[in-house]
Amino acid sequence: MTSSILTNASAMTALRVLNSINKDLATTQNRISTGLKVSSAKDNASFWAVSSVMKSDVNSFKAIGDNLSLAENSLSVARTGAEQITKLIDTIKSKTTAAQEGSIDKGALQADIDAALDQISEITKSANFNGVKLLETTSKVRLLSSIGRDGSNVDASYISFTSQDLTFAPRGGLESIAGLSVLDRGDSLVESKTDGVPEYNMGALNSQTFFMDANKFTFDTDNTDNDFTLTYSTGTATSDTSTSAFADVSDGNDLASQLAGSADVVNATWDNTEGLTVKLANGYDFSALSVATGAGITAQVDDSVVYTAKAGQQVTFNYVDEEGVNRTLTHTLQNNIVSSDDGALALVDELNGNEDFADLFRISFDNGEFKISAKDRETDVELKDWSGPMFTTPGDVVTFAPSSYNLDTDNTDNDFVLTYRDLNGSLQTSAVADVDATALGTTATALAGTNFIKNASWDSTNGLTMALEAGYEFVSMQPTAAATGEGVTFASEPTFEGMSIVERNEMSFQDQPLRLGEEITLNYTVNGTQKEVVLRVTGQDTDTGARLDDQSNPNRIELALDAREVTHASTTGSKIVEEIVAALQGGNLPSSFGLSNDSASAPSFGTNLYYTNNNNTITFETAGTGIDSLDVTGLPITDYDQLLDNLEEAMQVATDAAAALGSAQGRIEIQKDFIMELTDNLEEGIGTLVDANMNEESARLQALQVQQQLGIQSLSIANQAPQALLSLFQ
Structure with a gap:
């Protein structure tokens, strides 16, 4: 190897290797610190692109999963609510069934039913999802359940379900049991249990x-x-x-x-x-x-x-029970009765507080007069008369049918003796002479002109009727001996006996709608003839007052009450009375029915009953002569079969609602679990693409660190080579 002082090839090689090692070391350290082997597009463009799309999908799926979880929880609340409503309806049904027992306390049952209905209303308000009331409306709810990809296109998938209407509102799922009542239907329509019950005017406190x-x-x-x-x-x-x-x-x-x-x-x-x-x-x-x-x-x-009665004295009430048996109720006074309004009120309290009396009657003292009636519409008793030191004894009313007497054609032979008791209880007689069989009304007029007879009528069709003044008692009416010798006869007992007393029948209607087909029946007697006026709530756009019967019975009539006027939720008691009056005045009620509200034709003997109306109250009144009388007004009855049918229908609606909500909850739960698993799989796939293998990177880090140290040493050795060359010149 050639040595040169200008070029250190070994050092350059060592430096290049060291730089490569440092670069690899930096990459490894970055992977270890980030946990990613692909942290940006430059690391691996294709992997980074794929993982980025997958991460976006994961975020979307997580949001979908969260939304599905919320929906599942909301549906769980709604389903549980619907199930609870089903149980409450079942409870109401059992109490409605129990209400049909005669001895049950319907008031207590109704309180429980009202509480259950209120609870149902509260439950329906509690289930909401994303602004949708799940138990108060019927609407389509659509939830994003998944997303899919087709190339660059994204396809969304949805789960749909329908919210349920379990409200009592019109057209609501439980409308049929809205305001359900097991109380007598009449009790919910009128203000008092004695509304529609004839009331007798007993007069002032007698002193x-x-x-x-x-x-x-x-x-x-x-x-x-x-x-x-x-x-x-x-x-x-x-x-x-x-x-x-x-x-x-x-x-x-x-x-x-x-x-x-x-x-x-x-x-x-x-x-x-x-x-x-x-x-x-x-x-x-x-x-x-x-x-x-x-x-x-x-x-x-x-x-x-000053006392008008003292403790120990007795008061009696003669009546006919529900089986038609004549009975007498006797009450022994427990307290002295003072001769004042306070004494009258004390007597009222004592009588109404007596169990035997209160089981049959109700007595009151208003505006200076006693009034008595049966205790309610269900008590089937007919009061005949009463007596007591503090009461004014009602005058007698007697009727003799034409068949109960025989008159001679010679008027001068028709002589009678009328025997009665006066206000002092003494027997008195009055002559009734020369009765004309062809003009009986003339004798009746003469009788009515006496001071002890309030009114009288006599004709060949209805016979003789006499209404005595208060405190007078009829004893007998018999032909004289001479008349008997001419063949004139008269029954020893009257055909009919009653009280010459004013009867009133008052009904105050509550703000409660009538129902289609319901009937209000007026029962009364005019001149001894029983009359019946049926007022029926009729649909098909039938106007109030229209005649509905076939007109075959001259003493019974059916008139319409327009359903459009009296069946809507805002119907008031005043509106019901207004429609009743309109029906009676509509022109289809014959005059023979004797109902009048014309003040010029106030109630008169044997002719008519008088009625008045004021706001929500209508009042019928007799002339107080006993020949005309009032009976209990027939009010709509509670149709328990219909109530149970309605409850069965409501039960089915609530059950179906719970099933539908449960099904939707189940589908959402399955989808939510799928989304969670899919998200896990996607995240695992992302990890495969971009996550660093920490074991591998750790081993590589150690190897690179060793290589780095060796590279530094190699570079150091290579850098020392020129120094060795200089030593040659020393």
Whole structure:
């Protein structure tokens, strides 16, 4: 080898080798530090390009997987909600079935049902995905489930499912059970269980008999200072009062004796313990009892507490039960009843608090008058009359059918004696003479002109009907002996007996829509003839008031209530009443049905019933003569079969919804798992392309580091060669 001082070939070779080693070492160190054998396009253009596309796909698949996971979780909530709704519907169904048992507390069942319905509403609001309400609407939901490549084109794949509507809204999946109620249908339509039940007006608190405790009296030792004045009511007006004076009373017994001697008193007694008891004559009511005052007079009387009935006395109610058996309910007063509104209210509380009474009746005291009715629409009792010291006894109503009497063709032979009890309970008679068989109404007019008969009618078709004034009792009507001798006969018992009392039937409708096909039935009697007016909710654009029956029954009629007016969700009670009135006034109701709301034709004996309406309330009222009467208004009944059918339908809807959501959740779960596995495979493929083999790179690093050290030494040796050449010249 030629030595030269100008060119060190060995050093140049050693340097070139060392540079190559350093370059390889840098590459290895970069791979170790980055973990990549292809970190940029210059490392391996084709691998880098392929891996970059694959990395993009991986990122897309991860986003798709995240979205699918979110959708799966949302569907899981929705599916669970639908399953829970199914269980709640099943619970409602079981309670609806239980409600058909007569003794069950429907109110408690309804509270549970309402709670379940509210819970269903809350569940439907909880399931949402990406702004879509999964249980409140029916809409198509499309999810990106995968992407594929065809050359430079990207193809997207989707999973679609349908959200479910399990709401109670119109056309919602559970619309059929919206507001489901196991309460009597009538109870949900009207405000009170006594709406539609005839109510009898019993009149004001009766103070004809009154009691005053002995300690309320102080008598002066000078009899001439004991001058008492009794004030009593003789009419309905406040000013209708009279007075009676009782002078020089020696003591309580003398006061009772003087009172009993008055024409305005039936009887009076005194007891040193119980005090004064007085029964006024002619139906008069106690107003006040006072004593003269003045200088030196010690006589006193305190009439601030006067009783109209005392504990131990009895009140009775005669009625006909659901089997048609005549029965009497007797109640023994537990408390003294004061002669005032407070006493009336205390009596109401006592009676309504009595189990036997409350099982049958309901009594109230409004605007100064007692009113009584059956306790509700389901209580099938017919009240006949009542009695008690604090009640005004209703006047009797009697009817004798034409078949119950026989009249002579000679009017002068048709003479009768009418026997009755007056307000004092005394038997009285009244002559009914020269009855004209061809003009019976003339005799009826004469009877109605007496002071004890409120009204009367007599004709050859309906017979004789008499309605006595309050407090008067019919005893008999018999032909005279002479009339009997001419062959005139009269039944010993009337064909019909009732009360001469005002009956009212009130219905206040709630803001609750009627349903197609439902009926409201008015049942009543005019002049002894039973009438029935059926108001039916009718579709097919049938106007309110249209006649629906075949007109074969002159005492029964069916009229339409336009479904377009009364079945929508915003229907108010006032609208229902408005449509009822429109039907009754529509021109298709014959006058023979005797329903009128013309104030000029207020209720009159044997002719008509009067009705009024105010907002959501309609009220029917009789003339109070007993010949016309009201029966329970027929309200729509609860159709349990339909309720159960609706629940079965709702159960199927909820079950199908849960199945559909579960199926969608399953498909999304499968796709999500596939995307995750695909992503893993792609990442593994990317790793194969661009990841460094750390074991290989580590071994290479050690080898290169050794080579680098050897290269440095070689270069160092090569650089020392010129120095050896210089030594030749020394």
